[in-house]
Amino acid sequence: MGEHLIKMPDVGEGIAEAELVEWHVKVGDLVREDAVLAAVMTDKATVEIPSPVDGEILWLGAEIGDVVAIGSPLIRLKVASEGGDPSGGSEEKEAAPPVRAEDIEAQADGAVKVSDAIVEQQGEQQRRNAPPRPVEVPQAPAVRLHQPPVARAEGEGPVASPAVRLRARDAGIDLRQVPGSGPAGRITHEDLDAFLTHGREPARAPGLAQNTSVEHIKVIGLRRKIAEKMAIAKSRIPHITYVEEVDVTALEDLRAALNADKRADRPKLTLLPFLMRAMVKAIADQPHLNAVYDDEAGVVHQHGGVHIGIATQTGSGLMVPVVKHVEARDLWGCATELNRLAESAKAGLAAREELMGSTITITSLGAIGGVVTTPVINYPEVAIIGVNKIMVRPVWDGTTFIPRKMMNLSSSFDHRIIDGWDAAVFVQRIKALLETPAMIFVEA
Template identity: 80%
Template sequence: MWGGVRGGRAAVDRGAAAAAAPRPEGERPLASPAARLRAKEAGVDLRQVRGSGPAGRILHEDIDAFLARGPQLAKVSGLARNEAVEDIKIIGLRRKIAEKMALAKSRIPHITYVEEIDVTALEDLRAALNKEKRSGVERPKLTLLPFLMRAMVKAIADHPKLNALFDDEAGIVHQHGGVHIGIAAQTPSGLVVPVVRHAEARDIWDCAAEVFRLAEAARSGTATRDELSGSTITITSLGAMGGVATTPVINHPEVAILGVNKMMVRPVWDGSQFMPRKMMNLSSSFDHRVIDGWDAAVFIQRIKALLETPALIFVD
């Protein structure tokens, strides 16, 4: 009886030894030639087996315990070292993106301004407009982007210096009258920026239709060079993965970029109680060489006011 308990305890000890952490790298396992041959034939790496013999020598019983329990334990832990290194050459569109990002960060001193916006009323209006049907009129589905584009157009009318390209070598800011909004879009080939030209001349549904058309062209790889260039200010968004805040990199040589973050329902104090509101942050970066922090803040506050009272977007 006692001997059976001791024998059972020895088996448990060997099983625990087999389940223990792998032998340190570079340490040669101790085992007899017969044990090594048996391990080789069984496909067992002796470095993964703890020996229960003198000085940690691996016995046949240890190999038995490893074969009986090792695979299951390895499957449970799922832990294994991976020493693989894959070299990926940066070529084509990815290389152009890398070069443009490096240029923007090396030459433009960024200032990033983050503001919280209550888009509850805007979302209610958007849902109502999408439900509205007009006989003989086919309208595109409205997302947040067309409203933001129209708000930007109105804000730029008051702050035209934000709609500009900075030629830093010549020391000239090219301030544009036409608002050409780049929409940063992720495609299977990488990041591209199709451009909605003359947003100031488009209503909200026209903006939505053009964004949809350009997004489809970008995803399918059929967008032309003209459709992917010529922006004067850019919007970037990660959609549902937009995070709480970002630090967008300016699309050189522009002087401003607006980043749309994730929309979330948050409790907001209205003066007497907390109310659930749909909130979203705008994370926007500006070229601090030509745009002061005050001007950047005033510009974003104007956009905030328009988005929080969306009826104003439709007032000329």
């Protein structure tokens, strides 16, 4: 038998380390060639590590959540082939330690103890074979059972001995509040002790109990990546958040009409494709908002192509798939690509390239989007547009209040690059396009 050492592979992304997010095996498992042994994560992309040989798992070199350098020992297997580890990872077995005199004495002493135990065991066997002697069982003293407290009728005075009443008066206790467990509800010294210990706490409803458990959950994988990115964004970017309400009544009417008359090969339209097209038009007027800021080099990279990240909640956590070149897509093209990326992300099948390269981001919680949010910028971008839920509100039209479908846009900007005035102009331009949706389709 030999051993085979598997090292952390180079996954081809130019990285020096990867985080272990899942073990598919444990020590003692028998695995076949190409069986998945573990999964590692690199920049939101999960890579599975297969076994190159058949064998038995002898050793696992990391724990879930550990960051392992490329080329570090990861798994050791026992393989059927002779000649040791073909990968060069086999190690010579450790030589047996020299026998010391004190070890021999300890072994001899242990042998004597074993012999004594055997003699004792034989004596015990003989005692068991002897006829039993009568055993006197002492009579147990009478035990006074503590009866449950007896509830008193309303207005009924407490029953207690003078000694109990004196203790209660000295302690400042109203005996009417103390339940009694003695005959006819008499209050005993034990009842008074229990009240002094617990009686001042409010009574709990039946079935309610304190839960003092603490569960320790290690932050690993995608959740750790999200935590790291959010920490960077909030610590390095001075956010300015601008909130504006938008009347989307006309937009919702248009969306309903387009969905009712759509072709079978077209997806159902949500509000987001309209917002994406409105952002393209607003960016044409203010291209410096479609950018990423390299704050270490002090360089703003302003992009011509509009690549909109869509913050998407998945079973594993928040992911941001990117709709590339929105400026070259029509309304239906935006909707089609948006649906494809969202389904891919939620199924955990999004490619690494589909999660990179955004120049501006949309975040939306849909129907539960709240009234106002304070979005965190998707570092290193300089702007993020937040969509809140649509609600019917009364709006004054100059004569009377009328019901309108209203929605707030909550948008954040990197105040190092974007001034408050520019942020307001950008949001107001988007507002005007959404409130007059026909303008979205008018070419400049």
